[in-house]
Structures are given as structure tokens and as C-alpha cells.
Amino acid sequence: MEKLLVKNxxxxxxxxxxxxxxxxxxxxxxxxxxxxxxxxxxxxCFVTLRDGELWIEHLHISQYQKxxxxxxxxxxxxxxxxxxxxxxxxxxxLNTKGVTLVALACVAKNGFIKIEFGIGxxxxxxxxxxxxxxxxERRQLRKI
Numbered sequence: 001m002e003k004l005l006v007k008n009x010x011x012x013x014x015x016x017x018x019x020x021x022x023x024x025x026x027x028x029x030x031x032x033x034x035x036x037x038x039x040x041x042x043x044x045c046f047v048t049l050r051d052g053e054l055w056i057e058h059l060h061i062s063q064y065q066k067x068x069x070x071x072x073x074x075x076x077x078x079x080x081x082x083x084x085x086x087x088x089x090x091x092x093x094l095n096t097k098g099v100t101l102v103a104l105a106c107v108a109k110n111g112f113i114k115i116e117f118g119i120g121x122x123x124x125x126x127x128x129x130x131x132x133x134x135x136x137e138r139r140q141l142r143k144i
Contacts, residue, residue, distance in 0.1 A: 005035050005113070006106040008042035013131060015102050015120030019093065022107075023054065024081035025115050030067040032113055039064070040106060047080065047101035047117045049091055054080040056103060056115060080115060093119050 011017075027035075034040070039062035048055050055077045063072045082090075093099060102120040106113065123131070 001109070003108045004105060005038070005108055006040040006042050008045060008103050008105065010043070011102045011104050011118075011120070013128065014123060015100070015118075016123055016127070017102070017104070017118040017120050018099070020104070020116060020118045021082070021086060021090070022109075022114050022116050025056065025106075025113055026079040026081065027061075027113060030064040030069070031061045033067075034061050034064040035106065035113060036108065037064070042103055042106065045103040047103055047115075049087075049094060049101070052087065052091075054082060054087060054090070054101075056080055056117075059103065059106075059115075080117075090119065098122065 041060040043060075045059045046057055048057055057077050058075050059078060060075050062074060063069060090101070094101070098121050100120055100122070101117055103115060103117045105116040107116060108114075
């Protein structure tokens with residue numbers, strides 16, 4: 001069973017998602033507790049490929065209230081855990097011009113924290129307007 005912890009709402013508005021992946025993330029114990037209590041933000045969060053490994057950047061995890069830490073960096077880069085074959089597939093897709101890795105959501109699944117991310121292509125301004133029009137039409141239909 002999956003429980004949504006944090007969602008990047010701007011990701012699907014700003015990017016057309018071509019393919020989705022789910023990966024584990026390396027966290028410290030207090031970070032897991034903070035995420036489960038709603039202490040995370042994915043605004044401006046993205047995934048990078050460095051030295052054959054995937055890293056998530058600017059994922060903000062607030063310090064857990066009951067943790068006794070002297071120094072804590074809430075937006076430190078965190079390693080994502082994937083199979084090598086999936087990493088090679090992602091690396092091949094990133095060679096295409098205009099394609100990037102976008103963090104979509106953070107979920108709790110079977111006691112583990114997972115990051116959902118996708119290969120995305122940036123939307124143009126007119127694409128965003130079309131998305132808003134479709135969203136407005138759906139809202140009008142629901143009212144009726």
C-alpha cells in the first residue's frame with residue numbers, strides 16, 4: 001500500500017512526463033520520521049546523474065522536532081537506489097535534447113520511502129495554456 005507523503009505539483013504543469021520510475025532513497029532515521037510527519041517539500045527539486053549514480057537535489061526535509069542534532073542540512077543531495085539496467089536506460093534517454101529528470105512525488109511503500117521521478121520534456125507557454133483550458137473544462141463538466 002502506498003501513502004503519498006510529498007508531491008511536486010508544478011512538475012506535471014511545467015513538464016510533459018514521458019516515462020516514470022520509482023527509486024529508493026538513502027535517508028537518515030530522523031529524516032524518515034520527519035517525512036512521515038509531513039516535513040518535506042519538493043518545490044524546485046530535481047534529479048541528476050553523476051558518476052553513474054542518481055542523486056536528488058533540493059529535496060527539503062525539515063529537521064525532526066525530537067532529534068538532537070547540532071548541525072543539519074535540510075537540502076543536502078541524497079542518493080537514489082536503482083538497478084544498473086534502469087540507470088543505463090535513464091542515461092540513454094538523457095542524451096536526447098530537451099529532456100530532463102523531474103522529481104514527481106515521495107511515497108511510503110511497504111515501510112520504505114520511495115521517490116517517484118520521470119523523464120520529462122519542458123512544456124512551451126502555449127502547451128501550459130492548453131493544460132489550463134482542459135483543466136477548466138473538466139471542472140465545468142463536474143459542476144454540471
